[in-house]
Amino acid sequence: KQEVTQIPAALSVPEGENLVLNCSFTDSAIYNLQWFRQDPGKGLTSLLLIQSSQREQTSGRLNASLDKSSGRSTLYIAASQPGDSATYLCAVPNTNAGKSTFGDGTTLTVKP
């Protein structure tokens, strides 16, 4: 059974800092990994989707990497801003019917 862990559960940084969020998974037989952002009381917004054949994906100040062999993905946020404050979740699909396993998320606070 796939298990997804995100550490730390919460992170507080000053504005402008570069930061890395971590996502670990136990079963490396995945075909993609997806990072989401969730603002309080809102749905999940997809940030990046990395296919298993890719090592990384970039969107603006965000860069996600994937290392299947070690069961890890990282989300790098450059030059953090207060507007980046949110909960970030990663998800990996299970082999059964496309269901995904989600991490519990890292709640990021960027202080002005």
Add this chain to the structure above:
Amino acid sequence: SQTIHQWPATLVQPVGSPLSLECTVEGTSNPNLYWYRQAAGRGLQLLFYSVGIGQISSEVPQNLSASRPQDRQFILSSKKLLLSDSGFYLCAWDRGYGYTFGSGTRLTVV
């Protein structure tokens, strides 16, 4: 482009009352559809998923049920709500290229 609609956004219901939450997807066909619940400060819990019309798989035994009467419509129901049914309900769809979530329904059972 594909869009997903989920309503209502908020709902306050008394214990023992029925529930019906609706989710519709536009711009795609034959999507996998999912209902998740997120308790306050907790992660996502998969409740139901569907790979086709009338095909529903339940992940967690409870007093909720789901139905898929049309290809792009997914409904979450309950005959009698419990206090423990309170939470944030999210609908999502995918076709193997990543999930797209609806905006969620905040359900408070009083």
